[in-house]
Amino acid sequence: MVDDYSFTVDLNKPIIFQVGHLREAYYEWVHQPIIDKECPRFFANDFFELLTRTAWWVVPVVWLPVASWFISMSSRMGLADHPDQLVLTVVSGIFVWTLVEYILHRFLFHMKTRSYWRNTIHYAIHGYHHKYPKDAMRLVMPPPAAAALSVPFWLLFKVLSPPSVAPALFGGAVLGYIAYDLTHYYPHHGKPSKKSTLKLKRYHLNHHFRIQSKGFGVTSSLWDYVFGTVPSTKAAEKKQN
Template identity: 50%
Template sequence: MVAHKFTVDLNKPLVFQVGHLGESYQEWVHQPIVSKEGPRFFDSDFWEFLTRTAWWAIPTIWLPVVCWCISMSVRMGHTLPQTALMVAFGIFLWTFVEYVLHRFLFHIETKSYWGNTIHYLLHGCHHKHPMDGLRLVFPPAAAAILCIPKYHLNHHFRIQNKGFGITSAFWDRVFGTLPQTKAADRAR
């Protein structure tokens, strides 16, 4: 009996297909499809709706929360320098947590049906369809910043085992996962 390799049909909802790729999933998910329109994830319109977010939803939700937290710090009697230090520490902590999650959880290698399916929903879809504007997991402003130097896009299109920082390269420098520039690659 000849084993047939599973092929994903991009014209059908993807989520429950990708699990069938087994060990081939890692290779498949890291071959990006460059298109501004993302694929359909589910047959159900309800579940499909829950996977899409307009770009403005992230700042609309989080900016008021950040402003409220800062105003609460001031109302609690913290000085402006203390509040600024707490904000700076929060940014430092967030970039570290973001780096660790991206590098060690979102890049876990899977090959089981449910492992592949869950990974695709959490982060694999971002690698397969990195330009899908309705499935961003970070603020649009960060995406704009990343598109100018193309830092995080290197992680998707050039060196997928480097460049795990999303809004900052700081932790990539600390942990030695900073990708080299194309000029350095050509000089070799």
């Protein structure tokens, strides 16, 4: 068995199956960012490694047609006769996504782990982004992972909504997801020039480099205000874990 306290990650080797050995030291290690443009390989296998890399433009190319198709499905099922209801449903889906985004970011992406497999899974879904926040090719979610995550939400919408409403509601949520991934990319790699975009960049990078336990909203800080996770603006406040 690897000694939890003496193990050191070798950044020159594929990393994904190493980080679990950090055990209780993992949470502190993963929140000590390394400002390189690319993080170490996840896998030795080239095919699996390719699946971990996604350019930002892939998100709208893949998911805008999906959102359009689901919205058009509701339109064909009768909502075309009620355009105001169709628009309201899509907007509601976008709004629902902002809550989903907050919940996933706070409770899944920032869960505290200490076992080998939980550390490994956490690193694969979000930990790598905090360790290497400047890696542009591992910032947005790869389509296969996003598709797998979308299935339970689609099934939930089908159960909770009328048949003609569920597709447009889900399509709106997909639009919200697109906005999330592109908005998330911008603070890390965009060059904001307006007050609003500068504020967005500061808000999100504050989450990365100063206080990772707050500031979970990316497309909107609404739910941070609702649930009391807005970070303090005091410059002297120390980073919390």
